[in-house]
Amino acid sequence: MIIQETELKDARIIDIEARGDERGWFGRTFCDAEFGAAGLETRFVQQNASVSAEKGTIRGMHFQRPPHAEVKLIRCLRGAILDVIVDMRKDSPTYLKHQGFELSAANRRLLYVPRGFAxxxxxxxxxxxxSYLVSAPYTPSVEGGVRYSDPKIGISWPLPVSVISDKDANWPLLDGTNHPDL
Structure with missing residues (x-):
């Protein structure tokens, strides 16, 4: 695995070092020792899967508040997505900054999302x-989110939105008085 820093503090992009032959390829998507040596979370308690049928679908922007804040390790197994993270930690030098990453079956990249990120x-x-690993079980009582189209964050999605849930379309805007407590 090749673990690389991103523009956002503590977030990482991970490339699989694939070893191939006539059968196909093999590579690690997680290694406790390498993650630990890089200062990354090594304990994951749940693995989730998400399937979307239509191009342009948006899912997010989600987070969980402490004490159930979670680290996520995300990989796209089929097709391609633009995965976007937003640093919601008020004390971070990259607070309210966002970055997008193309994750696809073809590029096999993984995204490590720290606690405190939408x-x-x-x-x-x-x-x-x-597919994504999470370090804390889903806990509805601490779930939160911010609107995918919040002008204060300014995410430029590459496609028109084709499908979005009512919940995701109506997360609150960050208007100066409203801020998630992360």
């Missing part, structure tokens, strides 16, 4: 499947 993605192709 996370979401837009499907770039039809019929996508995303």
């Amino acid at each position: 996370h979401g993605f837009q499907t770039l192709t039809d019929d996508i499947e995303v």
